[in-house]
């Protein structure tokens with residue numbers, strides 16, 4: 001195992017967001033490649049690395065990522081551009097049929113720009129306070145000021161709702177893999193992943209060095225981010241719970257069965273009968289569980305629940321699937337105001353979740369999980385059935401539990417895709433390589 | 442009167458291509474063919490090894506769990522080798538897993554036989570398989586909406602129903 005070169009890796013790859021968090025996604029369109037390089041030059045010294053993982057110098061960071069269209073506009077050589085993974089080259093909108101972004105989730109309904117319609121360069125900003133966030137935004141704005149042909153195309157603010165939960169009412173951001181060489185020690189239940197699953201230039205779970213296109217200087221310590229903007233229909237979810245359970249306790253249980261965790265974050269696997277907030281808040285216990293031995297059929301944590309689909313842990317051992325090849329590192333954050341408690345009708349406001357899924361191999365990580373586990377049910381012998389929260393609902397709209405044995409019908413599209421892209425997040429060395437080697441026409 | 446071509450075509454199945462290829466797809470059923478070149482002397486090695494490879498087929502394919510049927514054929518005077526399979530679901534997304542799972546089985550047959558094949562865990566071999574994969578020009582699948590898992594589940598159900606009926610009679 002080689003130690004990760006923390007000072008060359010952009011911070012978001014290895015640093016969880018602060019709590020509470022205030023973040024912003026800024027999207028820029030490049031019309032003038034020369035200006036884009038100047039922008040990069042100005043940003044380079046400001047980009048936050050993962051070096052201060054253990055002792056953050058300041059509780060805020062700014063990171064920079066590119067769509068394939070953006071890299072093409074910058075003027076990367078053709079042979080380098082053609083070496084990016086298919087998913088990145090095509091862009092997420094072009095992958096919509098495969099990813100199940102159809103109907104209301106189709107790219108023509110997206111309101112966040114994607115590659116080819118405005119997303120060339122993205123700035124990812126995350127901070128522990130509004131003031132710290134605004135400082136970073138100011139850095140972004142200063143970097144573009146006076147530059148012709150750089151258009152600020154979109155801004156999306158994210159932040160922890162006052163409820164301290166994501167919009168459906170669940171505590172989020174609990175489970176994540178431990179990356180070899182990241183520092184610290186893994187928590188109980190945290191799977192240890194080879195660094196090459198999440199950072200290019202290191203060995204991955206296939207025993208290969210995860211690599212990228214062109215010279216090593218460009219991709220070493222870089223990675224890919226599958227960015228998703230998901231609108232949440234909170235009122236529809238509340239109505240579904242109300243209509244399918246006859247007591248508040250019943251509603252909580254149904255919600256927990258759909259997620260695999262009580263809303264507090266307490267895993268069903270550890271406390272099947274009732275919520276246990278103390279368990280939820282204990283990092284030594286709240287992720288320390290498996291499925292195969294004690295719950296192979298999903299009587300406690302339904303096989304179709306969100307967390308068991310997104311990370312089946314050991315549940316698929318003995319099948320064709322090797323879980324180690326399909327891990328995701330999530331950076332999820334909420335956007336939009338809270339729908340006040342008890343409101344059962346949609347207020348028309350846009351609220352939801354922006355998830356940045358970090359993966360070194362978008363094909364066998366994010367796209368695999370989305371297409372095979374969120375949007376299909378064959379892997380758990382459930383036919384076309386999809387994830388209750390993050391799955392497409394045009395193929396199937398039901399959810400089953402074994403205890404009690406029940407099939408719930410008529411789940412609506414609780415989450416709708418409103419934007420998405422596969423982005424390249426170079427290491428610091430990669431940014432320098434671009435500056436040193438790309439000559440705009 | 443014999444049915445017209447149009448009448449016969451009315452039973453056509455909806456055939457698509459696998460996402461990002463290779464292989465055709467009907468419902469949940471996919472197909473793929475891989476055609477490789479055989480090294481000099483490969484025919485002899487192949488015939489020495491094929492019996493044990495055959496004997497282990499059930500073991501390895503049960504592990505993979507999504508394959509309906511599978512065959513290997515050496516042809517053209519020991520110069521080429523064909524591998525074909527009918528399986529459930531998408532092809533490319535599962536390729537890494539399948540090679541991982543069934544790698545050792547292939548490794549007992551292919552090195553020295555299939556030109557370019559070193560070991561299933563070798564990146565070059567994975568790329569070779571991708572390069573030499575072909576899509577059928579015509580494809581038919583019986584019961585395309587049933588996976589191997591569905592069939593196993595239905596068999597369990599049938600046995601249970603029969604047992605119930607037997608005990609009632």
Ligand code: HEM
Nearest residue numbers: 170171172173174175230307310311328353369370390415
């Ligand atoms: C609106 C949509 C979504 C909501 C509300 C949501 C919410 C949640 C919550 C509350 C958890 C449990 C807490 C935790 O372990 O952090 C979770 C876990 C997870 N989610 Fe989602 N999620 C959504 C979409 C997605 C999508 C699209 C993906 C990936 C394709 C995904 C991947 C995961 C993963 C990998 C886990 C961790 C599972 C584990 O390790 O046990 N989620 N999600």
